[in-house]
Structures are given as structure tokens and as C-alpha cells.
Amino acid sequence: MGATGLLVILEVAGRTGVIDTGFLPLVSTVLARAAELAVDGEFLTHGLASMEAWFWALVVTIAVAVPAGLLLGVVRPVESATRPLIEFLRPIPSVALIPLAILLFQNPMHMRMSVAVYAATWPVLINTIYGVRDVDPLAKETLRSFGFGPGTVVMRVVLPSAAPFIATGVRLAASVAIILVVTAEVVAGGISGVGVFINTAGSGNRVDLMIAATAWVGLFGIAVNALLVAAEKRVFRWHHNRLAGVS
């Protein structure tokens, strides 16, 4: 309701000339462009290229950060030894790595993935460590008392009970990775990708197309987040029940 009101005001301001449409396009124009983009083959190709980089970046992130987080969470000395490294590496603004990645990777896809993986690793890593810490010691003891080895304990108890936390980390990482992929595309350019599309629209001074494309990126982020939240709620019902039981 409020958003509609504001959009209507912007539309009216554009139509009555209060805002120059050559400067800021009409809301209706942007909406029309956004609708057109949804069925525009060229834009979809760009979109698919970005999604591909995003998807594989997320896969690599999970493959790297979850085992690392498990290791750091289970083996305390390793965690305390590497903590200074993590505390130094984490605040590096990931976008600062884009120029280095441009030099290191010839393939633009790998370049985008590398920066996205760097940025997306932290939420997964930290959440995994936190989740492993949260594991009920009693559950571990129980399994151990039946004579199971540490490997079994990790796979049967630690991993499942840390899973809700890992899922939250993955959800945060998914959002971060979207942002980094598109940012890398905008900064480095290339042949395909939504960021490249936005750049091209910018050099043609098509602000309407730029805003429309950006809106799609934003919507994609909202959709991914909503999907993952719903999946978490479904898969980890027991976890939410347990939390409700505690509080």
C-alpha cells in the first residue's frame, strides 16, 4: 500500500514534469522494461550466465567451508590457532579482490566465482563452527559410550545437529554470492552476465533498463532467500520445535 503510494507519486512527478523523465525514467516505463526483460532472450542469456557462476560459487563454498568449519569446530586447538588468521582475513572487503582476480583468472566465469567464494565462505564457516559448538554433549557421549569412533560421531551426531546452523550460513552465503558475482561483472566487464548487461545499458544511457535489470537481481535475491527459509523450516522442523521447547 505504502509502496504503491510512493510509486504513484513518482509516476505523477514524472508525468507532470516535476522530475525530468530524461533524468529519471517513469515508474511505468521501468515496470514495462522489467516485464519485457523477463521474456527477452538476450537478457535471459545474461541472467543464466550470472546464475551459473552464482550456483557453482555456492557449491564450491559449501564444499570448502563446511568441512573446514567442522574441523575447526570439532578440534578446538585448530580453531584457536587459526582464529587470528580468520580475524585478519574476514574484514578484507571482498570487492578489493576483484582486480587481483581479473589478473589471476583468464576465464571470466572463474574470476567471478573466486571472489564470490571468498565472500560467501565466511558466513558458512562461522555458522558451521557455531553449530558444531552447540551440539548437545550428551548426544555425543551416548554414541561414544556405544563404542563408535570419532568419524561416526561426527557424521551421525555433529553434522545433523549442526545442520540448521549450516543451512542459515548457506542462506546468507547465497545472498552474498549473488551480490559479488554481479559486482564482479560490473567492475570487470566481459561478454555475458547481468552486470555486463547493466554496463551496456549504462553506456547507452538507458537508465530504465539498468533499473529494471537491478530490480530483477533484487527479486532473485528475495526469491532465493524466501525459498531457503521455507526449506529450512520444512527440513529442520525438529530444530525449531526444540528451540521453542527451550524458551
Place this chain on the structure above:
Amino acid sequence: MTRRSLLSRLAGLWIVPVVLVLWELATRFAEQPYFPSPSSIAVRIQELWFSGPLSRVLLTDDAIDAFAPSLGRLFAGWILASLAGILLGVAIGRSAKLADYLDPMLQFGRAIPPPLLVPIFFALFQIGTATQLAIIVFGVIWPVLLNTADGCRTVDRQYLETARVFGFTRTDVLWRVVLPAATPKIFAGLRLSLSLALILMVVSELIGSTSGIGYGLLTAQQNFLFVDVWAYIVLLGVLGFLLNASFLLLEGRILAWHHRARRTI
């Protein structure tokens, strides 16, 4: 902090020299131009920025030319966004009507990937400091705004009832109850915004600037100066670390009551 705990904390950092030595050996052995040795990066950092006169804390002209505009934009943008975000956040948090009215817009504003504001703003406005400032303000306002609104909306009912029973004025309720109660959440938002401001500073300088740290990084990359690129990344990393650490220090001071109160409960 006692001497002993300082020493034990320093001892906990043993991994840092170990990694540096391993990194040094690996890069010397591999002899790859892409991966310069940490010692050469350190030397380059010193040459570039810290070989100036003692009167200027060793800062070189290059350092001042690069740091001053970058840090100026970063802090100005962050402070402006923080003030505006807290102001709007309080209004939204205390007025259910306003929150209902603006919520869809806030959700949408938050969903826009902040770095994508950079090309749009540069297309709309002239390339320059004012636009960069606008990008930072518009990009980092959301965490402060949403956290402030949330903090002001979820003030403990008992705090507010106590205020009502003792007849606090509206200004007293706001300044002495609602705002202090919301500070933990406001600070969480401020910290997120600060790291986001650094990212937007870098992106905006990578795309449309002729000065600043990000511009220097871009020039180094375009001229294939590998050591310089690494030097810039280390510089930005240290900057990010210092910003985060000093903010945490400040937060620890101001929110001592919050951290201690949580510990005792």
C-alpha cells in the same frame, strides 16, 4: 588488561609468523609473478605510503592523496547514513502506521544489491565525490534503519510501563528509555553499515573515480603491477580490520551495561 593476559594473547598469534614464513618460502620457490613474496609486498607498501617525513607520521604524498579522499567519503557517507537511518528508524519503530506504510519499500530497498547502485548513480548523476557520497549514503542506510526500527519497536513492555507509571514525558521516554534500550540493535546495524561503506567506497572508486585507494588499485591492475595490487589489497584489509576493531572497542565501551547484563542473567 594485565601483563600476563597481554602476553598470552600475543602468544596466541603464533600462527601469523608461521604463515608469513611459509608464504614467503612458497612464493620464493614458485617464482610466480602473480604471487609476490610477502616481504616484497611489505617493502612496496613502505615505499608507496610510509616513507614520508616523520612530521607526517611517515605518510608519503601518494598516501595522503589516496587516503584522504577515500576515508573522507567513507566516513562522511557512513555518518550521514547513520544519522538519517537512526532518525527514520526511530520514526518507523515508534509509529506502526508509518511502518505499515513504508515497509514494502524498505524491504525492496534492502534487497537491492548495494554495489549495483554504483553504475545507476553514475548514469544518473555526474561522476564525482558528491555522487560517490550519495551511493554510500543510499547503500548503507538500510542496516541502520531496519535495526533501529526493530530495536525501537521491540522495547521490553515492562520498561515502557515503568515509564508510564512514573509519568515520563514523551521526550524522556524516547531519550531515556526507548533509545538506550534500542542501542544494542542500533550498534549492530552501524557495524554492518560501516563494513558495507568500505565495500561501496572501493566499488565506486573502481568504477568511476580519479582518486582514492580503489582508483590506485585499479591503475595498478591495469598496468599489471602485481606487487602493487597485493599492496593495495593488504592496505584495504588492514583498513577493514582497523575499522571493525575500533568500532568493537567503541561499542564495548558504550554498551558495557548490555554485555555485562547479558552475562549475569
Place this chain on the structure above:
Amino acid sequence: MLELVDLTHRYGTYHAIDRINLTVKQGEVVCVVGPSGCGKSTLLRSIAGLIKPTGGAVLLDGRPVESTPDNLAVVFQDYSRSLYPWLSALANVGLPLRRRGMSRKARDEAAMAALTEVGLGAAAGKFPWEMSGGMQQRVSIARALAYRPSLLLMDEPFGSVDAQTREELEDLVLRVCAHHGMTILLITHDVDESVYVGDRVVVLSKAPGHVVGDLTVDLPGPRDQIRTRELDAFVKLRADVGRMVRGMSARRFDNGMTHEVETR
């Protein structure tokens, strides 16, 4: 000075209190006791003007209470959420006095005097989270005292502290309030406490709460934790009140059963 006329409140379909009539005279200490869920808190919140009752009226000094009255203070049960953790004890006590138009210096002095009165003069600079539960509740009491209300409402004020602290706080309230001639309405679920502290004990039934007994406590003062409690009069009163609290809840339970049978 306080008069409740047919006070009734419903939350939606839930009937919390039902036509409560009660008069409290100046300087009286009245304890309201009842089983859990008898609408004690609803009663207190109506008197304090925190909720608007759905029926009846609250009169304070003959005037109907519409919003929170300015000559009334409340000591809540949950001290940890009633004191502001970002303020020192002194600042917590002094903050309400801003409404009294006092200077900063006068406020600090009044707050200090109140803290001294509850035995916390030395802890004025401490923060709530540096204090034990009993100390925090003392600060709440000091805050109410410094405010100089004509009516002091206490909602299970000693419900969250250990038994020994509880006795200390009971005596503290009796002593300090007698000294200031304050009128007190104290709400509790503890039969013993109501008889020990009160000049009068009002017994409420289970929800919807209404008055089922109003007894005058005729015990010699000043009261003493050991001697008062071993008096025959005390023991008898305690038994009377206890029977009322328990008896009513039993009868209510019966009614509930028949009601259930009827609906089936």
C-alpha cells in the same frame, strides 16, 4: 482515598475480574491475596491506569483514574526488567523525579536519601546488573519512595527473591511506609505474607476474580518476623485466609466441571 466500584475487565472472551468493590483508606496497608490466575495483575494494572477496564470505575481521591495518576508509584515483581540496566541505581531512582520539576542537584539528593533509607547509600553508583536480586528490588522500592506517591502499588514485590531477603524486604517496607504514612496496596499469592504485612487482607476468588473476603488484621505493631508469626491471632487469621483462598478455588473448580458437562 482509593475506591474501586464494580471494577470488571475482560480480555476478549476471557473474564479476568468481575465487579470488584474495594475501598482503601489513607495510610492503610491492604494486601490482596488470591490463587494464581485470579486477575491480581489485571486489578493492579487497572488501578495504575495501564489498562482501561471494560467495566466499573477506579476512583483515586474521588477522581476517576483515566491515565496513569501522578501521585501513584508501582513496585513490579520483575525488578530485572523494571530497572533500566543502562542507568546506575542513583539515576534509576532519580529519573522519575524529573517530572517533579526538581533541579538536577535536588533530584540526586532525594534519590540518595531514598537509597540510604533502604540501606543502599553505598551502592548508589552501581548498576542493576552488579547487584543481587534483593538489592535490585530495594532500588525499585527506593525509586517508589523518592517519588513520594500517596498510593504505592506493589505487584508480588517479593516473589522473585529468596526467603530470607523476602523477610528483610517485608520489614523494610513496613518500617519505611509507616514512617512516611504511605497508603499501600500489595498484591501477593502468599497467604502468610498478606497477614504479616497487611492492616487488612482482601481475598480474591479464581478468575473471574471477585472479592470473597475482607478481613481486618488486628495484630500489635511493630511486627516481628518471629514473634508476630507465633501469635495465636496470626495463626488463626492465616488459617482463615488460607481457607478462603483454597475454598473458593475448589468451588470454582466444581462449577467448571458442571459447566463442561452441560456443554456436552
